[in-house]
Amino acid sequence: MHRVGGYRPGTGDLKDMEIFLIVLGIAVGGAATYAYMSGRTAQQQVPAPKQPEQESPRNLRDPLTDALELIDHGVVVIDGRGAEIFRNSAAAVVADARDGRSLVESRVQELVVEALDGRTKRSTVELFGPPARFFEVSAFPVKIGSGNGALAMIEDRTEFRRTETIRRDFVANISHELKSPIGALGLLAETLGDEEDPELRQRLAGRMVSETSRAARTIDDLLELSRIEFGEDAEFADLEVAAVVAEAVGRIQNAADQAGVEVSAAGENGLLISGDRRQLTSAIYNLLENSVKYSDSGSGVEVGFTEDSNRRVVEIVVADQGIGIPRRDLDRVFERFYRVDPARSRNTGGTGLGLAIVRHVAANHGGKVSASSVEGQGSRFVLNLPMRVTPSAELSETGGVQ
Ligand code: ADP
Numbered sequence: 001m002h003r004v005g006g007y008r009p010g011t012g013d014l015k016d017m018e019i020f021l022i023v024l025g026i027a028v029g030g031a032a033t034y035a036y037m038s039g040r041t042a043q044q045q046v047p048a049p050k051q052p053e054q055e056s057p058r059n060l061r062d063p064l065t066d067a068l069e070l071i072d073h074g075v076v077v078i079d080g081r082g083a084e085i086f087r088n089s090a091a092a093v094v095a096d097a098r099d100g101r102s103l104v105e106s107r108v109q110e111l112v113v114e115a116l117d118g119r120t121k122r123s124t125v126e127l128f129g130p131p132a133r134f135f136e137v138s139a140f141p142v143k144i145g146s147g148n149g150a151l152a153m154i155e156d157r158t159e160f161r162r163t164e165t166i167r168r169d170f171v172a173n174i175s176h177e178l179k180s181p182i183g184a185l186g187l188l189a190e191t192l193g194d195e196e197d198p199e200l201r202q203r204l205a206g207r208m209v210s211e212t213s214r215a216a217r218t219i220d221d222l223l224e225l226s227r228i229e230f231g232e233d234a235e236f237a238d239l240e241v242a243a244v245v246a247e248a249v250g251r252i253q254n255a256a257d258q259a260g261v262e263v264s265a266a267g268e269n270g271l272l273i274s275g276d277r278r279q280l281t282s283a284i285y286n287l288l289e290n291s292v293k294y295s296d297s298g299s300g301v302e303v304g305f306t307e308d309s310n311r312r313v314v315e316i317v318v319a320d321q322g323i324g325i326p327r328r329d330l331d332r333v334f335e336r337f338y339r340v341d342p343a344r345s346r347n348t349g350g351t352g353l354g355l356a357i358v359r360h361v362a363a364n365h366g367g368k369v370s371a372s373s374v375e376g377q378g379s380r381f382v383l384n385l386p387m388r389v390t391p392s393a394e395l396s397e398t399g400g401v402q
Pocket of ligand 1 (some may be wrong): 286325333341379
């Protein structure tokens with residue numbers, strides 16, 4: 001009944017097309033209307049030199065068609081006879097798809113039948129993938145000329161769903177992470193109030209201090225993560241990699257000494273990157289802190305930094321001989337609050353946010369971080385950052401200046 005792909009630019013009379021396009025403009029949230037109206041207003045206000053071909057029906061439609069082509073949503077218009085008279089490219093992709101998206105097209109056809117009968121309909125199509133995808137299909141009755149037609153819209157909601165899920169999980173995780181130390185504090189305080197033995201009171205007070213600092217560390221890391229995520233206070237400058245590494249190593253030295261882990265750093269001097277000093281130091285510090293935390297006393301941690309001029313990146317490597325990370329967890333350790341061994345992480349003061357911070361810093365600098373590990377033998381984290389192109393490098397690249 002419904003013919004697909006029957007739209008031919010330039011067919012239909014002006015009146016019909018104008019009405020239909022205005023309806024369309026309203027339906028797609030004003031963007032198209034704006035383009036159309038602003039085009040018309042400009043024509044009305046400024047008496048432009050007469051350009052006969054611009055006033056022809058065919059050309060009056062173009063700005064709107066262009067606007068509809070530019071939007072991400074799929075738009076399909078069906079006339080009263082059930083013939084498809086318009087389909088933008090986003091909707092054409094769905095119609096031509098040979099994968100699960102053909103289900104979306106089937107849903108469009110179903111809803112259009114309802115809309116032609118005067119009913120507005122919406123429906124969600126879930127494609128299980130992988131990767132899973134979500135589409136929202138809606139169909140509305142519209143007037144086309146003197147007849148009744150239908151307008152269908154297809155919206156890809158995959159990204160929206162994904163961020164919604166991340167947000168929901170994040171809030172749930174934060175609540176969980178803060179609930180445990182705060183719950184523990186309540187219990188400890190209650191017990192402390194009833195306890196008379198000074199030694200026990202001392203111990204309980206000590207536990208309260210450590211639970212408080214656990215909550216404080218989580219909050220600090222969350223704030224740091226959000227600062228880095230939103231790029232607040234970021235100040236990009238030319239930085240020498242050796243200096244940034246030295247600063248991070250200096251900060252970890254105390255903890256490393258206490259853990260009996262030796263930290264050493266070596267690399268090429270004079271390597272430059274463009275970056276935010278605070279973020280980069282924090283990223284390298286977080287990698288070092290993990291290496292120290294997850295290593296036994298007597299082992300060593302090495303930091304190396306080199307340039308890979310072919311790939312135009314600086315590579316900063318932090319390698320340890322610690323407990324290692326099981327292969328199945330390697331991809332997930334960069335997720336917020338993901339821990340291979342939650343008990344060990346908590347005992348060592350971990351918040352589960354360190355590697356999420358590192359990943360964000362890398363992304364903010366146009367780089368990336370990766371991990372490899374052999375369980376029981378150690379882990380190796382590689383931070384790749386784009387090299388700062390020095391003026392001489394730029395010159396040689398373009399063949400120099402005479
Ligand atoms: P945490 O605060 O728990 O250390 P991170 O985000 O820094 O959180 O790390 C996530 C998890 O990855 C850790 O809980 C730990 O299980 C694992 N991990 C990170 N770095 C190392 C490492 N160098 N050696 C072994 N395991 C590591």
